[in-house]
Amino acid sequence: MGKVYLVGAGPGAADLLTVRAARLLGQADVLFHDALVDDEVLALAPQARHVAVGKRCGQLSTVQQFINRQLIDAARRYSCVVRLKGGDPMLFGRAQEEIAALADAGIEVEAVPGISAAFGASSALGLSLTRRGLSRSVVFLTPAVGSGERPHAWADAARGADTVVLYMASRQAEVIAQGLMATGMPPGRPAVLVENASLPGQRVLPTTLGQLPDTARELGGGPALIMVGDIYAGLLGQAAGGLDEESLRTAAA
Amino acid sequence: MGKVYLVGAGPGAADLLTVRAARLLGQADVLFHDALVDDEVLALAPQARHVAVGKRCGQLSTVQQFINRQLIDAARRYSCVVRLKGGDPMLFGRAQEEIAALADAGIEVEAVPGISAAFGASSALGLSLTRRGLSRSVVFLTPAVGSGERPHAWADAARGADTVVLYMASRQAEVIAQGLMATGMPPGRPAVLVENASLPGQRVLPTTLGQLPDTARELGGGPALIMVGDIYAGLLGQAAGGLDEESLRTAAA
Numbered sequence: 001m002g003k004v005y006l007v008g009a010g011p012g013a014a015d016l017l018t019v020r021a022a023r024l025l026g027q028a029d030v031l032f033h034d035a036l037v038d039d040e041v042l043a044l045a046p047q048a049r050h051v052a053v054g055k056r057c058g059q060l061s062t063v064q065q066f067i068n069r070q071l072i073d074a075a076r077r078y079s080c081v082v083r084l085k086g087g088d089p090m091l092f093g094r095a096q097e098e099i100a101a102l103a104d105a106g107i108e109v110e111a112v113p114g115i116s117a118a119f120g121a122s123s124a125l126g127l128s129l130t131r132r133g134l135s136r137s138v139v140f141l142t143p144a145v146g147s148g149e150r151p152h153a154w155a156d157a158a159r160g161a162d163t164v165v166l167y168m169a170s171r172q173a174e175v176i177a178q179g180l181m182a183t184g185m186p187p188g189r190p191a192v193l194v195e196n197a198s199l200p201g202q203r204v205l206p207t208t209l210g211q212l213p214d215t216a217r218e219l220g221g222g223p224a225l226i227m228v229g230d231i232y233a234g235l236l237g238q239a240a241g242g243l244d245e246e247s248l249r250t251a252a253a
Numbered sequence: 254m255g256k257v258y259l260v261g262a263g264p265g266a267a268d269l270l271t272v273r274a275a276r277l278l279g280q281a282d283v284l285f286h287d288a289l290v291d292d293e294v295l296a297l298a299p300q301a302r303h304v305a306v307g308k309r310c311g312q313l314s315t316v317q318q319f320i321n322r323q324l325i326d327a328a329r330r331y332s333c334v335v336r337l338k339g340g341d342p343m344l345f346g347r348a349q350e351e352i353a354a355l356a357d358a359g360i361e362v363e364a365v366p367g368i369s370a371a372f373g374a375s376s377a378l379g380l381s382l383t384r385r386g387l388s389r390s391v392v393f394l395t396p397a398v399g400s401g402e403r404p405h406a407w408a409d410a411a412r413g414a415d416t417v418v419l420y421m422a423s424r425q426a427e428v429i430a431q432g433l434m435a436t437g438m439p440p441g442r443p444a445v446l447v448e449n450a451s452l453p454g455q456r457v458l459p460t461t462l463g464q465l466p467d468t469a470r471e472l473g474g475g476p477a478l479i480m481v482g483d484i485y486a487g488l489l490g491q492a493a494g495g496l497d498e499e500s501l502r503t504a505a506a
Binding site: 006008010011013014015016017018019020022023088089090091092093094095096097099109110111112113114115116119120122123124126127128129130131132133136137138139140141142144146154156157158159160161162231 | 259261263264266267268269270271272273275276341342343344345346347348349350352362363364365366367368369372373375376377379380381382383384385386389390391392393394395397399407409410411412413414415484
């Protein structure tokens, strides 16, 4: 019986994997990875059989069950099975369903953390998620609506938090802006969209809550994060169409 | 003029640093580190001058100004200055004050993310911070009270979030339990204390919000995190006095 490692791939750049994750990639017999994992990361496991289990935003439960099944089968054939997930495996990754399915099948599982997108983006921006006098709480959420729920129920979690980070959000900018404003946030609240954080194609688009849907139309197809809070006020009024490294440094100072 | 890297040391274990962080430690001329950083991490920079800037919980602003001053002086004398912070530098680390002071002095700064304690603990527990049907939002906060504030104002951020993670919290378990219950959370809400996440001395203490102050008395002096939410219900009723690896696996399944 093999062992399955649920490994965080980090925000994008290969050298933002943990040392433990990089070592496991080099030892893997088979590597299951999301569609969003960068090629340079996959290149750390040249010896492994690579299997793309391409979930992007769809996340149908049939797809998840198929992934669970593939992981169980692989652990019965191989000694070291790596399941690589973008960011950290324990945040918005449906890891618990994979862990439960593997445990039910009697297969050992170990999770290895990764840098979640919010941290990759914050380091790239040079802007801390918390700041004395401005932000002492951060909430991570996703704008999913459960069946039978009010349309903006997900936004309740953002009500009291100083900084709000929205994952899997770039195509739902309209809903997000409406939902957050419905909690009483003003349309002028600063926000920033970060696409491809830590990768060469990184884009940083400062905006406000009210302008968020318009700004989101400028995004390409890469993974993007929406961050909202007064700590992003310094980014406003910077170069339109995205910030380059020099203007980011000026804005963070 | 040298460059200063604000580097996340991760939750504790040396192989949970990022590859980039480990490389920078090996290149550092001088290394400024918090008191909580593990010796095995510091051993990655044998060539560097090590300077402990031992903030634990005190965080007096005079201390912060002294650290800022030391970083500026070091960047004027050395080429590669690493400022190593426990977890991720951009969460509860007062990074912005260091970045601003360095920028004011005309010194280049780059942040390198690290695994924040909540992610280290979640992987160690085998329990995801989010879970379909149980948790789709996570808030990270610290129970600090600003001057002139209501005693439990910090707890407002936890009101709508499904999972609540409290940093720098182990000595304030009484205040935390009171503050969260004042928002309407029931005393039976599951919680877990994780001390020394990812290190050999890791301890996992499942409890409830009502029992939190009693359970916190069992903690040693290591860095500890308090996590609260229904996703921790499976840990309750497990072995008293902390969970070993086997019972963690059972509880997560």
